Structure formats: structure tokens, C-alpha cells
Amino acid sequence: MTTTTTEPGASRTRKPQPWPREARSLQDKLYYASMAAERTAEGCLLWPGTCNEEGYGRIWEPEYGDWLVHRAVWFAYHGELHHTDVIHHVCGNRACFELSHLVPASQAENVGEMLARRHYEGERARLQEELDELQAIIAQQEEVLERMREEREELLESVALLQAMVARRSKM
Numbered sequence: 333m334t335t336t337t338t339e340p341g342a343s344r345t346r347k348p349q350p351w352p353r354e355a356r357s358l359q360d361k362l363y364y365a366s367m368a369a370e371r372t373a374e375g376c377l378l379w380p381g382t383c384n385e386e387g388y389g390r391i392w393e394p395e396y397g398d399w400l401v402h403r404a405v406w407f408a409y410h411g412e413l414h415h416t417d418v419i420h421h422v423c424g425n426r427a428c429f430e431l432s433h434l435v436p437a438s439q440a441e442n443v444g445e446m447l448a449r450r451h452y453e454g455e456r457a458r459l460q461e462e463l464d465e466l467q468a469i470i471a472q473q474e475e476v477l478e479r480m481r482e483e484r485e486e487l488l489e490s491v492a493l494l495q496a497m498v499a500r501r502s503k504m
């Protein structure tokens with residue numbers, strides 16, 4: 333079914349509520365919905381009810397009004413959710429209401445920071461390896477230089493000896 337309505341917040345597709353009439357509490361409704369929901373290969377639980385224009389699952393509750401399903405799931409499980417708290421889908425699937433795929437945005441940032449730190453540490457290890465290699469090359473060159481200095485000393489000594497011999501001969 334397709335609708336062409338431009339009414340704000342209007343659902344693209346209206347589906348029957350995925351729970352029996354006797355389901356009253358938010359928890360009960362979410363439970364029945366999860367039983368009716370399709371599970372994807374990625375482990376996402378796709379909201380079987382109505383989704384909004386942006387693709388988020390919607391649920392209407394007499395007690396709380398119109399909710400985005402993933403926020404309702406977070407609230408139902410954790411018992412609290414401030415209206416300014418952003419709940420992020422780690423799977424990127426807006427219709428997903430799998431609890432383990434939902435994290436508060438602050439934690440999502442932490443995940444991002446962790447990944448950035450891992451990248452940074454990897455980069456640091458790579459640079460350290462390059463540095464170690466260069467230092468090994470320099471140490472090797474210093475050994476060669478030292479050997480050349482010694483050889484030069486020996487040559488200079490030989491030269492001095494020969495010069496002395498030449499000087500002695502010319503006085504004779």
C-alpha cells in the first residue's frame with residue numbers, strides 16, 4: 333500500500349498492530365512484536381508494525397503517546413530515557429528494534445573513539461617499526477664508519493712511517 337500524504341509524521345505504510353488486544357503494557361506489546369518480527373542475517377529485528385517516513389518503527393502508547401520504537405525498547409529495558417537522550421542504531425537499520433543493536437549516542441561516540449584509538453595505535457606501531465628500522469640502519473652505518481676510521485688511522489700511520497723512511501733516505 334502506498335500513500336501520497338504529506339501530513340507531517342504520517343506513516344508511509346499503516347500496518348495492523350503486531351500484538352493481540354489483551355497486550356496492554358509496553359513490555360507486552362514489544363514482546364508480541366518481537367515474536368512477529370523478522371530476524372535478518374545481521375541479527376536485526378525488523379519492526380513488524382508501522383514505520384514513519386524516515387523508516388523508524390512507530391508505536392503509540394496511551395501512557396506515553398507516539399514513540400519511535402527503538403526508543404521505546406530502550407526505555408522498556410532500562411526503565412529510563414530522557415527526551416534529549418539520543419539512542420543510536422549500531423547496525424544502521426532504522427527499522428531494527430533489537431536491544432543489543434541500540435546504544436546511547438554517548439556510547440556510540442565512545443565506540444567511535446575506541447576505533448579511532450585502535451587506528452591511532454596501529455599507526456603508532458607502524459611508525460615505531462619504521463623508526464626502529466632506520467635506527468638499525470644508522471647503527472650499521474656507524475659500525476661501517478668506525479671501521480673506516482680505524483682503517484684510515486692505520487693508513488695514516490703507514491703514511492707517517494713511509495714519510496719518515498723517505499726523509500731518512502734523503503739525508504743519507
Ligand SMILES: [Zn+2]
Nearest residue numbers: 376423428433
Ligand atoms: Zn539491528
